[in-house]
Amino acid sequence: MTRFDLQLRHPTGETTISVGDGALGEGDAALETWVRQRRVFVISSAALLELHSQSLLTLSRQAAYWHLLEVPDGEDAKSIAIAERLWGEMLEAGAKRDSRIVAFGGGTVGDLAGFVAGCFMRGLEYVQLPTTLLAQVDAAIGGKTAVNLTQAKNSVGLFNHPWRVVADTRLLKTLPPAELRSGLMEVLKMAVISDAELFSVLERDLEGLLAGDPGTLAPVVAAAARAKIDIVERDPTERDERMLLNLGHTLGHALEAGLEYRSLRHGEAVGYGILFAVQLAERRGLPVEAAERIRRLVERFELPRMPALEVEPLIRLISRDKKVSEGGWRWVLPVDVGACEISTDLTETAIRRELTAYLEQLGTIS
Numbered sequence: 001m002t003r004f005d006l007q008l009r010h011p012t013g014e015t016t017i018s019v020g021d022g023a024l025g026e027g028d029a030a031l032e033t034w035v036r037q038r039r040v041f042v043i044s045s046a047a048l049l050e051l052h053s054q055s056l057l058t059l060s061r062q063a064a065y066w067h068l069l070e071v072p073d074g075e076d077a078k079s080i081a082i083a084e085r086l087w088g089e090m091l092e093a094g095a096k097r098d099s100r101i102v103a104f105g106g107g108t109v110g111d112l113a114g115f116v117a118g119c120f121m122r123g124l125e126y127v128q129l130p131t132t133l134l135a136q137v138d139a140a141i142g143g144k145t146a147v148n149l150t151q152a153k154n155s156v157g158l159f160n161h162p163w164r165v166v167a168d169t170r171l172l173k174t175l176p177p178a179e180l181r182s183g184l185m186e187v188l189k190m191a192v193i194s195d196a197e198l199f200s201v202l203e204r205d206l207e208g209l210l211a212g213d214p215g216t217l218a219p220v221v222a223a224a225a226r227a228k229i230d231i232v233e234r235d236p237t238e239r240d241e242r243m244l245l246n247l248g249h250t251l252g253h254a255l256e257a258g259l260e261y262r263s264l265r266h267g268e269a270v271g272y273g274i275l276f277a278v279q280l281a282e283r284r285g286l287p288v289e290a291a292e293r294i295r296r297l298v299e300r301f302e303l304p305r306m307p308a309l310e311v312e313p314l315i316r317l318i319s320r321d322k323k324v325s326e327g328g329w330r331w332v333l334p335v336d337v338g339a340c341e342i343s344t345d346l347t348e349t350a351i352r353r354e355l356t357a358y359l360e361q362l363g364t365i366s
């Protein structure tokens, strides 16, 4: 097995991020020491535990107690009510300040578990064992944790870096192809932001990667993780450069919310968001060859058709998005393949005009 061990230095310490085909199943000495003789709480979903509990077997044997805390799949897990239930269950099971939390799941499980760990007794150590591609390349890295309020997603949370991340690409074998495709869009996003070489790898190997071979995926997951680590190290709390990671997300989040999280997966909405960013960027001098390369690669993902949408509700959703700061609208725009900038001078009027043209061109305006 080729294993990639990456380091992320952050304000509260250092996190090792290990990526590999079989990184978890073949045993991990550091992780085994970390759980040894401890009370360990594993936050995961019933479906995942049924599919993959075998991968946790060696680890579970090292712990003094091994408690499974089941949470629902998807965004339903990310609520204050669920967090409160888990804190109660942990107290009843005798959790102490040196107990451990293991997040075993996709981005929603990781976000919730990091939040639960960060608040319980003012902070327990936790690890992220991401089981989706989206979580392996993005959500599990960088310490963002949160739960949702009914008014807005991710509105209550904290930066809380895991002690360790282990991304085993073998776990991706059971992902539905559409989920894998959605996760690969975040890899494409990282490539457009800062890694022209990774972009070329995607151009060359996209079909093989979409087929989900764990060995082919491992170096690509590691490259995307490394690109994210570089940005997070320079700007851990998203004051400036980390906002680049929102490429395609400003419109993407509005599309997801406008379609009530039903018609498009996260990565698909981000794909449409990246295409819109390319359109905006072209007006500001993005070279036509770069624009065409990005468009062609996004098109090879064969995004599902977007249902009809109205412009005004989308504009309202974009204004509510937390990336629209007091200082005005911020858009992440490519300046080349592998380089992006944050634009602060696009007005609401300009975005309304461009979005209308974009949806008309897609034939999805209502």
Ligand code: GLY
Pocket (backbone or CB within 6 Å): 138, 139, 141, 142, 144, 238, 242, 245, 246
């Ligand atoms: N998912 C974007 C970030 O971690 O900043």
